[in-house]
Each structure stands twice: as C-alpha cells, then as structure tokens.
Amino acid sequence: MLPPELAFLKDWLVWLKTTWAWPGLEEVGRFLGTHLISGMIPAFFIAGAIGVFLDKQRITRMMGPDAPPWISYPLASFSGAILTVCSCGVLPIFTGILQQGAGIGPAFTFLFASPAVNLIALMYTTTYMGIGFTTARFVAVILLSILVGILMRLVFKDPTPQPVATLEVVEDEDGGRTDRQTLVFFALLVLIMLTSTGVFDAWLKSDQPVIHSPMFTSRMIRTMDFLLSKILLILCEIFVLAFALWRWFHPEEIRQWLKKSWSLFVMIFPTVLLGIFISGLLAALLPLTRYMGLFADNSLSSNLLAAVIGSLMYFGTIVGVNVVATLVHFGMDTGPALTLILSGPAVSLPSVLALQGIVGRAKAFTFLLFVILLTALSGLFYGWLF
Amino acid sequence: MRLNGHIILTHIVYLGIFLFSGLIVPDPAAACDDTLLALMTANDPNSEFSQGIREFNRSLAELGSALKADKPDDLDGKLEKVMESWLAFSNRFNVNPPEVARLDVAWPAKMRETAERVGRIRKLMQEGKHLPAHDEILSLSGRLGMFFEAVGMTDLKRRFLACSEILTRLEQDRLAGRLSGVRASCASLTAWLVDFRPKLASDAIPPFERSLQAAAELDAVLAGTENASPSARVEELAKQIDANVLDLRARVLMREWFPPAPDRASGTEQPQK
Numbered sequence: 001m002l003p004p005e006l007a008f009l010k011d012w013l014v015w016l017k018t019t020w021a022w023p024g025l026e027e028v029g030r031f032l033g034t035h036l037i038s039g040m041i042p043a044f045f046i047a048g049a050i051g052v053f054l055d056k057q058r059i060t061r062m063m064g065p066d067a068p069p070w071i072s073y074p075l076a077s078f079s080g081a082i083l084t085v086c087s088c089g090v091l092p093i094f095t096g097i098l099q100q101g102a103g104i105g106p107a108f109t110f111l112f113a114s115p116a117v118n119l120i121a122l123m124y125t126t127t128y129m130g131i132g133f134t135t136a137r138f139v140a141v142i143l144l145s146i147l148v149g150i151l152m153r154l155v156f157k158d159p160t161p162q163p164v165a166t167l168e169v170v171e172d173e174d175g176g177r178t179d180r181q182t183l184v185f186f187a188l189l190v191l192i193m194l195t196s197t198g199v200f201d202a203w204l205k206s207d208q209p210v211i212h213s214p215m216f217t218s219r220m221i222r223t224m225d226f227l228l229s230k231i232l233l234i235l236c237e238i239f240v241l242a243f244a245l246w247r248w249f250h251p252e253e254i255r256q257w258l259k260k261s262w263s264l265f266v267m268i269f270p271t272v273l274l275g276i277f278i279s280g281l282l283a284a285l286l287p288l289t290r291y292m293g294l295f296a297d298n299s300l301s302s303n304l305l306a307a308v309i310g311s312l313m314y315f316g317t318i319v320g321v322n323v324v325a326t327l328v329h330f331g332m333d334t335g336p337a338l339t340l341i342l343s344g345p346a347v348s349l350p351s352v353l354a355l356q357g358i359v360g361r362a363k364a365f366t367f368l369l370f371v372i373l374l375t376a377l378s379g380l381f382y383g384w385l386f
Numbered sequence: 387m388r389l390n391g392h393i394i395l396t397h398i399v400y401l402g403i404f405l406f407s408g409l410i411v412p413d414p415a416a417a418c419d420d421t422l423l424a425l426m427t428a429n430d431p432n433s434e435f436s437q438g439i440r441e442f443n444r445s446l447a448e449l450g451s452a453l454k455a456d457k458p459d460d461l462d463g464k465l466e467k468v469m470e471s472w473l474a475f476s477n478r479f480n481v482n483p484p485e486v487a488r489l490d491v492a493w494p495a496k497m498r499e500t501a502e503r504v505g506r507i508r509k510l511m512q513e514g515k516h517l518p519a520h521d522e523i524l525s526l527s528g529r530l531g532m533f534f535e536a537v538g539m540t541d542l543k544r545r546f547l548a549c550s551e552i553l554t555r556l557e558q559d560r561l562a563g564r565l566s567g568v569r570a571s572c573a574s575l576t577a578w579l580v581d582f583r584p585k586l587a588s589d590a591i592p593p594f595e596r597s598l599q600a601a602a603e604l605d606a607v608l609a610g611t612e613n614a615s616p617s618a619r620v621e622e623l624a625k626q627i628d629a630n631v632l633d634l635r636a637r638v639l640m641r642e643w644f645p646p647a648p649d650r651a652s653g654t655e656q657p658q659k
Contacts, residue, residue: 124481127494222485289469292508322480326473329501331508 020281027280027314028273034316039089040269042193046083047092048261049189051099052253053182060101063110065158067103073146076106080114082190084197086317087351088272090114092264095358103158104359108367109149115345116141120199121317125341128325132386133338140342140378148370156363181248188241195234204229268354275350279314282349288313288327295327298335298383300376306336307376310343311352311368320344335383342375423530435484438475443530445471449507450523453516465508472504487533496532503529521558528554546635549578553628560624565608568620572605575627586634587641593633600626 016022050059063072080090094111102110115121117138125134194200205226216224245254288309294302315323324341328334347368355364423443427436449464476497483493490496503526510519531547552574559567579598586594604623 128480222488287466287470289466289473292466292469293512318481319477322477323473326476326480326501329498330469330505 021277023284024277024280027283028277031273031276031314035086035089038196038198039085039193040092040272042189042196043083043085043089044092044261044265044268045257046186046189046193047096047264048257048259049186050093050096051260051264052257053185053249054100055182056100059097063097063102063106065103065105067106069105069150072103072106073109073149074142076102076109076149077113077142077145078117080110081117081119083114084118084120084194084199084317085115087115087314087345087348088276088354091268091272091351091354091358095264095268098358103153104156104363105149105153105158107149108152109145111367112148112346112371113141113145115317116145116342118317120197121321121345124318124321128321129328129341133334136338136382136386137341140338140382141346144342144374144378147374148367151370152363152367155366177248181244185241185244185248188237188244192234192237192241195230195237200233201226201230204233267357271354271357272350275348275353276314278353279312279349283313288323289330292327292330292332295332295336298333298380300380302333302336303339303376303379303383304372306339306379307343307372310340310375311347311372312349313344314348314350315344317345333383334386335379335381337379338382339375339379342378343371346375347371430486433484435479435486438471438478439530439533442468442471442475443527446523446527450520450527453511453520453523456516461511465511469504469508472501476501490535492535500526500529517561521562524554524558542638545578545582549575549631549635552578553631556624556627560620569605569608572601572608575601575631576605586638590634590637590641593630593637597627597630597634600630 016025061067063076083090083093085093090111093114094107097110098104098107122134122138125137205222249257286309291305291309294305296302320341324332324337324344327340328337332340352364352368355367358364423440427433427440430436445464445467449461449468452460452464480494480497483490487493503522507519507522507526510516510522528551531550534543534547552571556568556571556575559565559571576598579594579601583594600623604620604627607617607619607623
C-alpha cells in the first residue's frame with residue numbers, strides 16, 4: 001500500500017496508461033527490467049575493457065583493415081558466439097573493437113552475427129523450431145554476416161591506420177600483465193554476463209519443496225531463493241574479478257576502464273532507450289499478427305515485409321525465437337519465418353538510432369538496408385527450398 | 387482458518403459472477419467457459435498468468451460469438467485479438483512457466499498445441515468454414531483447463547472441469563448435427579450428475595434435478611428423431627442444461643466458500659464435498 005502522500009502516483013499511473021505514450025513506456029520498462037542489469041551493463045564493462053586493456057595491435061592484426069579476410073571475417077562472425085547479447089547489447093562491444101582498430105567490414109560482420117549465433121539464441125531455436133531450422137539460421141547468419149561486412153567494406157573505405165602511434169600506446173598500456181592474465185580477466189567479465197543473462201538459471205532454480213511461512217507465499221519464497229542464489233553467484237564472480245584487478249592492474253588502468261565504460265554508456269544508452277520507446281509505440285500501432293495474411297506465402301513481398309518489421313521492432317533473444325515459432329504455428333510460411341529470425345536479432349530501430357551516433361548516419365542506414373535486402377532474399381531462397 | 391478481507395472480497399466478486407452467470411441463459415458460443423476459468427484462477431486472480439489466460443479466453447469467446455452470429459466485418463479484428471493475446475501470453479510464459487506450472491513437464495507441448503489450434507482456427511476462417519472454426523474455438527476453450535493440471539486442484543474443481551468438457555462436447559456435436567455424439571454427451575452428463583448427487587446439499591438439489599431432467603429429455607427427443615439438423619427443441623434443452631449446471635455450480639461453490647454453521651441439534655453439517 002502506498003502512503004497517502006504518495007497516492008497521487010497511483011492516479012498519475014492510471015492516467016498515463018490511457019495516453020498514447022503508454023505502449024512505448026511499457027516497452028522501456030520491460031527493457032530496463034530484463035536487459036539493463038543482465039545484458040547491457042556487463043556489455044558496457046566488456047566494451048570498456050576491450051578499449052583499455054586489449055592489445056590494439058593484436059586486434060588490428062586479426063580484424064583490422066589489412067588483416068587477411070579469410071581470417072578476419074570468420075573470426076568476427078564466430079567471436080560473438082560466447083556473448084549473450086541482443087541487437088542493442090552488442091553495440092558497446094562493437095564500438096570497442098571498432099575504436100581498437102578493427103576494420104569496418106569485420107566490425108559490421110561482428111555486429112550482425114553476435115546477437116544471432118550466441119548459445120542462448122541457438123539453444124532456444126532448436127527447442128522451439130527444431131534442428132533443421134536452427135541449422136538454416138546458423139548457416140545463414142554466418143554467410144550473411146560475412147557478406148554484409150564485405151559489402152560495407154566495399155561501400156565505405158576504412159580510415160588510414162596509424163601503426164607507429166598505436167604501437168607506442170599499446171606498449172605503455174599492457175601494465176606488465178601476461179596474455180593469460182588478460183584472458184582470465186575477460187573470461188570473468190563474460191562469465192558475469194552469462195550468469196546475469198540467465199544461462200545458468202536452470203541450475204539455480206530449486207525443485208525442492210519450500211518451507212511454509214506465515215508471511216510469504218511459496219511463490220515469493222521460491223523467487224527470493226532463486227534471486228538470492230543468483231545475486232550471490234554474481235557477487236562471488238565480481239569478488240574474483242576485483243581480486244584479479246587488484247593483483248594484475250594498476251589503479252590508473254582501472255580508473256581508465258571505468259571511465260571508458262561510462263563514456264560508452266553515455267554515448268549509446270540514451271539513444272537506445274529512445275529507440276525502445278519508439279519501437280514499443282510501433283509494435284502497438286502495427287501488431288505483427290495484423291500481417292499474418294501476408295506472411296502466409298513465400299513471396300518477395302512477404303519476405304521484404306518480414307525483413308522490414310524484423311529490422312524495426314526490438315526483440316530480446318528468447319522472445320524473438322518465441323515470436324517466430326508462434327507465428328509459424330499460426331500459419332506463417334517458413335521463408336518469412338527465417339527472414340524474421342535473421343533480421344530481428346541483427347538490427348532494430350533502437351540499435352540503428354544508436355549506431356548513427358557511433359558510425360554516422362550513412363553507415364547506419366546502409367547497414368539497415370543491407371540487412372533488409374539480404375535477409376529477405378535468404379528467406380525467399382529458404383522458403384523456396386523447403 | 388482465518389480469512390482476510392481481501393480473500394473474502396475476491397470470493398464475493400467471483401460468487402457474483404457465478405450466480406449471475408447461473409441466472410442468465412448463456413449464449414451458445416459462451417460455452418467457452420469464462421466463469422470456469424475464473425474459478426481456476428481464483429487462487430491468484432490478479433497474477434499476470436491469471437489475467438493473461440482470462441484475456442485470451444475472453445478474446446476467444448468474442449471471436450466465437452462473432453462467428454456464431456456470422457458477422458464477417460468483425461471477424462478479422464477479433465481473430466487478430468486472439469492471436470495478439472496468445473502471442474503476449476506465450477512471450478511471457480512459454481520459456482518461464484508460472485510458479486503453479488513449474489513442475490509441469492508437458493508445459494511446452496501445451497503451449498505449442500494451443501498455438502497450433504489458433505493456427506487451425508485462422509485457416510478455417512480463411513477458407514470460409516465458420517462453423518468448423520467455431521467448433522475449434524469451443525474445443526480450444528474447453529482445453530484451457532490443461533494449463534491448470536499441475537496446480538493442486540480440489541476435487542470440486544476437477545469435477546467442474548470435467549463437466550465443462552462434457553458440455554463443450556455436447557455443444558460441438560449439437561452444432562455439427564452429430565446426434566449420436568449429443569446422446570453420448572447426455573449419457574456422460576447424466577453419469578456425472580448421478581456421481582455428484584451424494585455430495586450435494588439440499589439447496590443444490592433443484593438445479594441438479596432440472597439438469598438431470600433436461601438431459602433425459604434431450605436424449606429422448608434425439609432417440610425419437612431421424613432429422614440430422616438440430617431442432618429448436620434440442621437447442622432449447624441444451625440451453626436449459628447449460629443454465630442449470632451453472633446454477634448448480636454456483637450453489638455448490640457458495641457452500642464451499644461460505645460454509646453454513648453446524649446444525650446445533652445434530653451437530654452435523656449438510657452434505658458437501
């Protein structure tokens with residue numbers, strides 16, 4: 001119960017629910033509740049660490065403009081598999097590797113592939129759509145991400161690298177750490193992200209009967225039990241991370257890392273929230289199910305429509321799979337279904353808006369255009385085959 | 387057991403719904419049993435799960451009514467609402483089942499079955515087969531009880547769930563003109579009523595007897611007819627059965643929630659459960 005002096009908040013909320021802005025606000029609330037702490041914040045810390053601790057020369061050698069394409073593109077395509085990020089969560093990491101010298105092609109390959117080839121995305125696709133569809137998704141994501149990267153590289157040239165200056169900075173920045181220590185530090189960051197995004201949730205949920213309590217329902221007890229276990233696990237991981245920082249990193253490096261993570265947060269997050277808000281409004285105005293009649297066959301128009309909708313709407317990794325699986329049960333053809341599951345995680349209105357601030361409007365909208373065209377063509381081809 | 391004000395208020399609201407639904411003659415399409423679903427979700431009516439499944443059932447009932455009334459202008463919007471409500475529900479609960487269904491290993495299969503049934507309804511409507519689509523809606527609505535199988539349901543709720551399935555089958559067979567099916571449902575209903583009889587208190591006997599009588603009369607009418615199309619009399623008797631069973635349920639529930647004081651003379655209560 002709210003105290004009487006705060007009762008106006010309830011009236012205000014009731015009023016807000018009647019306004020046009022409510023669907024957008026609801027989507028923002030859902031995003032903050034499910035993605036902010038679990039996905040976005042760890043992603044900003046990883047991105048900050050890439051910018052400050054990772055050997056710039058090494059990134060340039062493996063994913064830079066002059067790196068051999070048969071190494072840089074597949075590497076960019078597969079490296080997102082260990083991350084559990086959505087189309088917005090991948091942005092800080094994309095910014096991090098781009099600022100550390102990755103070429104435009106491999107960077108966009110990474111941006112396209114990471115939200116779609118990660119373990120959670122593939123696991124849920126197999127559960128809800130079968131191994132055949134998952135294989136098609138996986139193969140299409142790898143091929144399309146490389147193709148999108150190559151096309152972006154052809155349209156936009158990489159800036160001229162400055163190898164001498166870069167080398168000097170890198171030698172000063174490594175702080176005398178071994179490669180193994182840096183690797184352990186990044187592994188800990190990724191582990192925190194995996195834990196917070198729910199990869200280990202099944203192991204944390206207890207099936208044991210709960211103890212009866214006069215104060216709490218069994219549901220409340222189970223929820224608290226699960227949350228406390230999860231928080232405890234994350235705190236343990238943070239403790240180990242803090243220990244690693246204390247042992248292997250200079251205080252000045254840590255300060256730079258936090259500063260870099262914060263600057264990325266300020267640059268990306270507000271635009272992402274604005275995009276999520278607009279996405280929520282669009283989803284309410286144009287619900288997917290309204291177009292079921294158009295999705296029922298495998299035509300170019302149905303695939304293009306699925307690609308446009310998928311590229312503008314924001315879907316979390318798991319929800320995206322469920323939406324496509326449910327629409328297939330409702331009667332969506334397999335072609336538009338593949339198109340939607342390819343375009344949905346790769347890009348969204350929030351990610352495109354935020355991308356503008358990172359790489360500029362031209363690159364952001366060209367990327368969007370390539371995603372729409374290529375995913376639609378892939379879906380069309382898949383629907384024609386199967 | 388002490389009841390707090392919130393629980394009493396909730397019971398009064400649901401009792402009101404049951405009594406009201408028992409007084410009015412139900413629309414045939416409303417055999418999509420909204421009140422039964424209210425009963426199933428009565429333990430936690432404000433949870434996201436309860437609200438979501440009731441919203442889905444309501445949208446199904448609206449589509450069913452529109453199909454029955456043959457209002458083609460309205461159908462697409464109502465079908466869209468059904469799909470939207472199910473999509474929202476499954477986005478929330480497909481991967482993370484509610485607490486009450488935590489141990490239900492068949493949960494994903496149930497979710498998938500429901501989505502496939504909605505797909506079948508959509509396909510039938512596209513083909514202009516409104517009656518089979520209505521039939522499918524009744525069938526789906528009757529199946530929603532499966533989401534509560536893992537919940538610790540009382541014997542009473544299980545009985546009413548079984549009864550709802552019989553009534554849904556009866557309605558489907560009647561609309562499709564399957565007279566042997568209607569007679570089989572009458573027999574099932576009679577057996578259900580007879581089995582329930584020893585547990586009924588005196589105030590539930592009149593609707594019990596009226597239900598039994600209507601079922602017997604319906605069976606007799608069908609036994610004497612060779613016409614495959616449902617007659618007005620059959621429809622009237624089916625409505626009587628629905629109304630009386632709802633009345634019976636309302637009275638039984640009223641006694642469950644507000645048990646009468648023990649009889650001072652004999653020290654016993656009237657039979658119930």
